[in-house]
Amino acid sequence: MLKLGMKGDDVKLLQTKLGITADGDFGPKTEKALKEWQTKNGLTADGVAGSATLSKLGILLKEDVLIQPSNSLNYQKLSGIIPTTVLLEIPETASKFNITTNLRLAHFLAQCAHESGNFRLTNENLNYSPEGLRKTFGKYFPGNLSETYARQPEKIASRVYGGRMGNGDESTKDGWKYRGRGYIQLTGKENYRNFSRFIGEDCVANPDLVSLKYPLASAAFFFNSNNLWSICDRGADEATITEVTRRVNGGTNGLADRIKKFRDFYELLT
Numbered sequence: 001m002l003k004l005g006m007k008g009d010d011v012k013l014l015q016t017k018l019g020i021t022a023d024g025d026f027g028p029k030t031e032k033a034l035k036e037w038q039t040k041n042g043l044t045a046d047g048v049a050g051s052a053t054l055s056k057l058g059i060l061l062k063e064d065v066l067i068q069p070s071n072s073l074n075y076q077k078l079s080g081i082i083p084t085t086v087l088l089e090i091p092e093t094a095s096k097f098n099i100t101t102n103l104r105l106a107h108f109l110a111q112c113a114h115e116s117g118n119f120r121l122t123n124e125n126l127n128y129s130p131e132g133l134r135k136t137f138g139k140y141f142p143g144n145l146s147e148t149y150a151r152q153p154e155k156i157a158s159r160v161y162g163g164r165m166g167n168g169d170e171s172t173k174d175g176w177k178y179r180g181r182g183y184i185q186l187t188g189k190e191n192y193r194n195f196s197r198f199i200g201e202d203c204v205a206n207p208d209l210v211s212l213k214y215p216l217a218s219a220a221f222f223f224n225s226n227n228l229w230s231i232c233d234r235g236a237d238e239a240t241i242t243e244v245t246r247r248v249n250g251g252t253n254g255l256a257d258r259i260k261k262f263r264d265f266y267e268l269l270t
Contacts, residue, residue: 002049004031017057077268083119089216097220102269107232110262111248112183112219122211124180126153166190181210182218195221
């Protein structure tokens with residue numbers, strides 16, 4: 001919750017979202033701007049940024065997600081199955097991002113393992129052929145345009161991700177700077193900004209932190225911010241795995257492998 005009299009980076013983010021001077025001081029001007037925004041968006045105009053207001057603004061506060069994991073997480077049983085570096089990150093990641101059950105952990109790790117080639121890849125591969133561009137990003141490459149972009153990852157990312165997710169247009173190359181990183185590819189300047197706010201390091205200024213330091217945490221941030229845990233909690237059946245896959249992948253690419261990985265992890269964890 002953010003309200004009159006509070007100060008700090010959280011207030012700055014709120015002010016930025018409201019389009020006013022971000023001085024980090026929640027004073028009368030911020031309260032007035034917030035009430036006006038709440039009125040326009042059908043919320044109670046009380047000038048207090050509670051959970052409903054913050055959610056609609058796309059703001060996630062650290063205190064909203066600091067729930068400790070259950071002591072029954074059996075991640076140690078994955079020793080030798082997943083890289084040690086990943087294994088060592090699980091306890092802290094679980095405590096920060098609501099991974100409170102072995103079922104959630106199995107769903108999460110299965111998706112991460114598939115998306116990253118078994119935790120090997122932390123940067124999006126954008127080295128597409130003309131055919132690959134037409135198949136994967138067809139709407140961005142009408143006619144023969146793919147021919148002039150093929151095998152040029154920076155140009156491809158700048159076009160495909162430009163002008164959305166908080167990125168500037170293609171000419172700014174924001175799409176390349178904020179391309180997919182981490183085990184499930186955090187993408188877009190806005191997502192990097194939100195993650196930076198939560199994790200306490202400036203990944204907007206230094207986006208490589210996502211791939212080098214926070215590949216697992218950034219993936220868990222995506223799950224938590226998008227409430228994928230509520231889907232994971234439905235069970236261990238194929239329908240649930242498929243729905244989680246759709247939310248992560250945007251489709252069902254690699255579904256068979258994701259199902260197999262989930263079953264392998266879940267059997268070990270339980």
